[in-house]
Amino acid sequence: MxxxxxxxxxxxxxxxxxxxxxxxxxxxxxxxxxxxxIARPATEATAGSRDVLRVLxxxxxxxxxxxxxxxxxxxxxxxxxxxxxxxxxxxxxxEVRDAFEESLLSRRSHDPQQVWPWQRGRLVVASPxxxxxxxxxxVVTDSPTGPMRSRILHGxxxxxxxxxxxxxVAVGAALRLTGWVLRPVRVLDVTTHEIASGRLKSxxxxxxxxxxxxxxxxxxxxxxxxxxxxxxxxxxxxADASHQLRNPLAALLLRIELLAFELxxxxxxxxxxxxxxxRLAQVLDDLLDLALAEHTExxxxxxxxxxLTAERVAAWAPTAEAKGVRLCGTCPATTAWADPVALSSxxxxxxxxxxxxxxxxxxxxxxxxxxxDSSTIEVADHGPGLTDEELARIGDRFWRSGRHQNVxxxxxxxxxxxxxxxxxxxTIAYAHHEPHGLRVTVTLPRNGPxx
Numbered sequence: 001m002x003x004x005x006x007x008x009x010x011x012x013x014x015x016x017x018x019x020x021x022x023x024x025x026x027x028x029x030x031x032x033x034x035x036x037x038i039a040r041p042a043t044e045a046t047a048g049s050r051d052v053l054r055v056l057x058x059x060x061x062x063x064x065x066x067x068x069x070x071x072x073x074x075x076x077x078x079x080x081x082x083x084x085x086x087x088x089x090x091x092x093x094x095e096v097r098d099a100f101e102e103s104l105l106s107r108r109s110h111d112p113q114q115v116w117p118w119q120r121g122r123l124v125v126a127s128p129x130x131x132x133x134x135x136x137x138x139v140v141t142d143s144p145t146g147p148m149r150s151r152i153l154h155g156x157x158x159x160x161x162x163x164x165x166x167x168x169v170a171v172g173a174a175l176r177l178t179g180w181v182l183r184p185v186r187v188l189d190v191t192t193h194e195i196a197s198g199r200l201k202s203x204x205x206x207x208x209x210x211x212x213x214x215x216x217x218x219x220x221x222x223x224x225x226x227x228x229x230x231x232x233x234x235x236x237x238x239a240d241a242s243h244q245l246r247n248p249l250a251a252l253l254l255r256i257e258l259l260a261f262e263l264x265x266x267x268x269x270x271x272x273x274x275x276x277x278x279r280l281a282q283v284l285d286d287l288l289d290l291a292l293a294e295h296t297e298x299x300x301x302x303x304x305x306x307x308l309t310a311e312r313v314a315a316w317a318p319t320a321e322a323k324g325v326r327l328c329g330t331c332p333a334t335t336a337w338a339d340p341v342a343l344s345s346x347x348x349x350x351x352x353x354x355x356x357x358x359x360x361x362x363x364x365x366x367x368x369x370x371x372x373d374s375s376t377i378e379v380a381d382h383g384p385g386l387t388d389e390e391l392a393r394i395g396d397r398f399w400r401s402g403r404h405q406n407v408x409x410x411x412x413x414x415x416x417x418x419x420x421x422x423x424x425x426x427t428i429a430y431a432h433h434e435p436h437g438l439r440v441t442v443t444l445p446r447n448g449p450x451x
Contacts, residue, residue: 001170009163016155018114024123024148025111031071032127032139035060039073039081039129043136053082060084070142073129076104081137088142096142099126103138106130115145117153184209184217191220197422200228246281253277300425303338305444306331306368309377312347313366316355324360327351331368336375336444338426343444346421346428350379350440357383357438370446377442380433394430 038059042052060071064084072083078090091097099109103126115121122142129137187204194202203224204217256277260270313329320327354364362382369376386394418428426444433439 001174002167005163005166009159013156013159016159017116017152020148020152020155021112021114021123024143024145025125028069028123028125028141028143029108029127031063031069032125032141035071035073035139036127036129036137039137039139040131042073042081043075043129043131057082057084057086061086068144071140073137073139074100075137076135090140095122095124096126096140099124100138100140102126103128103140104135106135115149117149117156119145119149121145123148180208181210181213184213188213188217188220191224195224195227200224200231249277249281253281299339299341300337301340302335303340303343304333305336305338305343305375305377306334308340308343309347309366309368312344312351316348316351319352320355320364323355323358325355325358326363327355327366328363329366331366334368334370334375336370336446338444342421343426343442346418346426346442347377347379350428350442354379354381354383354438354440357381359383373445373447375444375446377444378439379442380437380439382433382437385432385436385438386430391430391432 035056038052038056042049042056056073060073060082061084063069063071070084070088072088072090073081074083074090075081080089083089090100095112102109106128108128109124109126112123112125115123122144124140124142126138126140128135129139184204184206191202191204203221206214206217206221208214209217253274256270256273260267260274263270310329310331313327313331317327351364351366358364358381364379364381367378367380369378421428421442421444426442429441429443431439431441
């Protein structure tokens with residue numbers, strides 16, 4: 001649209017400038033014809049020629065005073081017959097001289113070059129005075145271009161305003177059109193982000209936009225339904241399998257306990273089988289907890305996370321003390337939006353992990369803080385810590401560091417924490433704790449629950 005408007009506007013502006021100058025040139029030609037008609041009898045050697053000459057001089061003076069245009073009638077030998085102002089003479093060079101010389105050849109001077117608004121110039125028009133086929137004098141007018149340039153500039157401003165208005169209308173129409181076309185895309189983008197954040201029930205409203213995008217929205221909703229069904233089946237399978245395996249495993253462990261009574265006390269094989277059975281039972285319990293955490297809707301509310309964290313620290317203090325670990329908590333009153341039950345479970349998993357890997361006589365610090373739009377709960381231990389590669393994998397299901405395989409656990413605790421926090425709009429992050437150890441940071445929103 002801009003190219004079209006420029007292609008139309010520029011020639012229109014040039015045509016306007018040429019028309020304004022042509023109008024001035026035509027007026028000057030008419031004026032020179034009038035003065036030539038008066039000058040013709042003034043050049044005759046008659047008794048009344050002096051009176052005609054006085055009339056010509058007065059007309060030229062009045063013409064200059066009224067219009068500010070210099071005009072004169074000059075003989076072929078450059079002698080001024082009459083001029084206005086009376087002090088104006090033919091210059092030796094320049095446009096006036098060129099026009100005069102051309103008129104001596106019995107033709108009107110050429111049209112002057114186009115004068116633009118930013119140029120300071122004058123328009124010179126000369127016409128010969130002919131009698132019996134001979135040039136007896138030349139009428140020359142030298143006009144200022146200020147008024148003409150002002151009219152050209154004013155016309156250009158009107159053209160520019162029209163082009164600007166047309167461009168604004170085109171931009172407005174384009175914005176409305178692109179808004180109509182892209183609105184379904186924006187809705188699709190928001191819905192995709194919501195599904196990626198765990199809100200699997202989000203769907204795109206198929207209401208507006210081009211037919212292709214409406215079909216895309218319907219296809220997206222079908223895909224989301226299928227993904228949700230598959231994940232639901234996966235969760236249901238994990239939950240059902242975990243639940244169904246617990247009873248046979250409990251019966252098996254009971255029979256192993258009974259069998260142990262028949263064997264010598266301290267039998268290593270029986271002890272190993274019992275330990276593996278208890279570990280399998282813990283894995284099944286964690287799998288069931290993970291399936292429930294990913295499936296249960298969060299009950300997000302404004303929560304005093306300082307008090308809640310202090311409660312969990314107090315609950316885990318006896319366990320830490322029994323292991324010889326100092327569990328310290330700095331928990332000022334701080335509010336954030338969270339599911340209290342889910343947050344408690346997540347903190348239990350994080351604190352349990354910190355106490356589990358912290359050696360005797362070391363400490364675990366739990367700190368609650370707030371900063372602008374979020375509140376944080378930081379759990380820092382002084383254990384062996386993790387490498388950069390291990391930090392990238394922490395939180396993956398069933399993953400455990402190869403250096404800590406001898407420590408009791410299933411590798412699902414931090415995965416459960418992440419699922420519990422994500423359901424309420426929270427996040428969990430892991431980092432090094434210098435000089436050694438692991439820092440786990442739980443971040444919760446303060447400005448409102450997740451949409």
